[in-house]
Amino acid sequence: MGLYSLRRLLASVLTGVIASMLVFLLVRAVPGDVVAQMLGQTSDETAARTLRAFFGLDQPLWQQYLRWISQALQGDLGQSWLGGQAVGEKVGQAFLVTAEIAIFTLLAAVAVGLPLGMLSGIYDGRWGDLLIQGFNLLGLAAPVFWVGLMLLVFISATFGWSPPLIYSGPVDSLRDNLEMLALPVLSLGLLQAAACSQFVRQSVVSAFQQDYVRTALAKGVPVRSVFFKHILRNISITLITFMGLIFIQILGGVVIVESLFAIPGLGRLLLSAIEGRDYPVLQGALLVIMLCALVVNLVIDLLYRVIDPRVRLS
Amino acid sequence: MLFIGAGMLLLLLLMALLPSIFAHQSPYTIDVSRALKPPSAANLFGTDDTGRDVFARVVHGTGVTLAICAGSLLLAALVGGAAGALSGYFGGWLDQALGRLVDVVLSFPPIVLGLIVTGVLGPATRNLVLALSVVYLPVFFRIARSGVMVETGKTYVEAARSIGLSESVILWRHVLRNIAPLLCVQYVVLFPLILQIQAALGFLGLGVQPPTPDWGSILQQGKDSILVAPWLSLFPGLAILMASLALLLVGRSLQRVVDRR
Numbered sequence: 219m220g221l222y223s224l225r226r227l228l229a230s231v232l233t234g235v236i237a238s239m240l241v242f243l244l245v246r247a248v249p250g251d252v253v254a255q256m257l258g259q260t261s262d263e264t265a266a267r268t269l270r271a272f273f274g275l276d277q278p279l280w281q282q283y284l285r286w287i288s289q290a291l292q293g294d295l296g297q298s299w300l301g302g303q304a305v306g307e308k309v310g311q312a313f314l315v316t317a318e319i320a321i322f323t324l325l326a327a328v329a330v331g332l333p334l335g336m337l338s339g340i341y342d343g344r345w346g347d348l349l350i351q352g353f354n355l356l357g358l359a360a361p362v363f364w365v366g367l368m369l370l371v372f373i374s375a376t377f378g379w380s381p382p383l384i385y386s387g388p389v390d391s392l393r394d395n396l397e398m399l400a401l402p403v404l405s406l407g408l409l410q411a412a413a414c415s416q417f418v419r420q421s422v423v424s425a426f427q428q429d430y431v432r433t434a435l436a437k438g439v440p441v442r443s444v445f446f447k448h449i450l451r452n453i454s455i456t457l458i459t460f461m462g463l464i465f466i467q468i469l470g471g472v473v474i475v476e477s478l479f480a481i482p483g484l485g486r487l488l489l490s491a492i493e494g495r496d497y498p499v500l501q502g503a504l505l506v507i508m509l510c511a512l513v514v515n516l517v518i519d520l521l522y523r524v525i526d527p528r529v530r531l532s
Numbered sequence: 533m534l535f536i537g538a539g540m541l542l543l544l545l546l547m548a549l550l551p552s553i554f555a556h557q558s559p560y561t562i563d564v565s566r567a568l569k570p571p572s573a574a575n576l577f578g579t580d581d582t583g584r585d586v587f588a589r590v591v592h593g594t595g596v597t598l599a600i601c602a603g604s605l606l607l608a609a610l611v612g613g614a615a616g617a618l619s620g621y622f623g624g625w626l627d628q629a630l631g632r633l634v635d636v637v638l639s640f641p642p643i644v645l646g647l648i649v650t651g652v653l654g655p656a657t658r659n660l661v662l663a664l665s666v667v668y669l670p671v672f673f674r675i676a677r678s679g680v681m682v683e684t685g686k687t688y689v690e691a692a693r694s695i696g697l698s699e700s701v702i703l704w705r706h707v708l709r710n711i712a713p714l715l716c717v718q719y720v721v722l723f724p725l726i727l728q729i730q731a732a733l734g735f736l737g738l739g740v741q742p743p744t745p746d747w748g749s750i751l752q753q754g755k756d757s758i759l760v761a762p763w764l765s766l767f768p769g770l771a772i773l774m775a776s777l778a779l780l781l782v783g784r785s786l787q788r789v790v791d792r793r
Contacts, residue, residue: 232632233632233635233636233639236632236633236636237636237639237640240636240637244648244649244652245652355777355780355781356773356777358724358776358780359724359773359776359777359780360769360772360773360776361728361731361732361735361769361772361773361776362732363731363732363735363751364751364765364768364769364772364773367751367754367755367758367762367765367769368762368765368766368769370758370759371758371759371762371765374759380759466639466641467641467642469641469644470641470642470643470644471643473641473643473644473647474643474732474735474736477735477736478735478755488644488647488648488651489647489651489736492647492648492651492652493651500648504644504648507640507641507644508639508640511639511640511641512639515639
């Protein structure tokens with residue numbers, strides 16, 4: 219177990235290093251000279267040269283990368299080129315907002331999707347299953363920003379309510395914070411619940427076709443006992459893997475809903491950094507998203523080994 | 533289910549290829565006096581903030597949207613499929629290096645990757661196609677790689693080698709033919725996903741530039757007047773939903789056929 223975990227950790231570190239290079243190169247691929255953009259049309263060559271030297275842009279790419287990554291490993295992601303705020307602080311604040319939405323969405327998706335998928339799988343082929351499958355298909359086909367917009371229209375027209383215009387953290391005002399997150403979590407959560415429900419349904423249906431389930435049912439074990447004592451245990455492993463995958467999908471979806479509902483998370487930070495050619499913030503935000511995905515994948519892999527004795531012993 | 537999906541897909545293809553049969557009005561004609569009018573007999577889906585007919589824009593946007601998605605996915609399938617086939621067939625350091633790179637690309641949420649590439653290169657149709665193809669290239673890579681690895685272990689490959697055929701002939705003329713159905717099914721299965729990402733990028737202002745109509749950018753234009761003119765967002769969204777649903781139904785049916793084989 220220790221050797222496997224170490225190997226998995228080293229593989230993640232290697233993937234992280236390659237990903238950081240990709241992040242760095244992607245940002246540097248921005249066309250146009252960022253210094254010329256900053257100085258505008260009245261710039262002179264001396265000022266441009268001084269600014270390039272100040273930002274380290276006159277050095278070779280590999281030196282710029284090494285400088286950036288060595289500082290990042292010490293917790294220093296540099297300073298924003300728009301405003302001068304520490305990138306770590308800016309990205310950290312945005313990350314907390316995004317993480318709050320992502321976690322609530324994951325909980326909502328599993329809370330709704332898991333029981334729907336289980337019911338759908340148990341009553342395979344019946345009306346309830348067909349209705350739930352219809353919901354799943356619509357959820358998989360609907361774009362999240364459209365669902366968010368339609369929910370906003372429906373709720374404001376029906377109940378005369380709309381979310382607050384300015385974001386408040388949970389510490390500042392819990393009520394405003396929850397009101398702000400309600401629509402993003404609802405729109406993203408419903409769609410992810412559909413994906414979760416579909417996955418759970420497929421797992422349950424294929425589990426019911428396994429020999430050990432048929433044997434248990436033939437011996438007269440009630441369906442409920444077979445489901446909760448045998449099937450659920452066996453599908454829990456793939457469920458955990460799936461939850462890891464949908465968390466990464468949710469991170470992507472949160473980027474869109476933040477833009478829609480004007481929430482100051484990583485998504486909005488990315489968009490403003492792209493617009494303003496703020497390299498350090500763009501690199502920092504991408505690095506955090508990439509690290510998140512790596513950590514989630516690593517945790518899932520290690521959990522897999524803990525939960526399934528067949529993986530441990532093989 | 534397959535017939536329903538295929539029927540919807542056929543309707544969308546007709547709209548994409550012959551939009552003037554469905555929409556007689558121009559999607560570009562501005563008439564500010566008719567701005568933000570609700571749906572009526574004259575304007576089935578209402579008008580936008582510059583008085584343009586939304587129905588015409590949605591119909592003409594069908595071709596633009598589907599062409600961008602089809603082109604991006606084809607590029608991803610060709611490049612990813614070829615790279616995956618080479619990697620799976622020859623193995624070694626090439627397989628290790630490409631595999632690592634693919635793992636890294638797949639660690640990013642697809643929409644974030646598309647957003648970064650389009651944002652970095654700039655909002656132009658060519659850059660949008662490139663960004664979308666980068667998002668799903670790793671998926672085709674993995675499908676092709678695993679497919680080729682399975683085929684390489686089969687007897688016909690051993691027989692081909694024994695009669696002296698070169699490795700490149702075996703790979704491109706024989707092995708690739710057998711994995712082509714897998715790649716084709718994956719093309720259909722991924723289409724609704726890439727459609728949603730393309731629409732999302734359009735919604736974020738990184739899609740096709742105005743005045744060219746595109747479903748995502750029509751939604752983006754309607755975002756600011758959502759409470760006074762919800763039809764601006766309702767109908768393009770329904771178009772995306774309908775197209776995704778059709779593709780999901782067709783993709784699932786194809787997947788079932790391949791799995792049975």
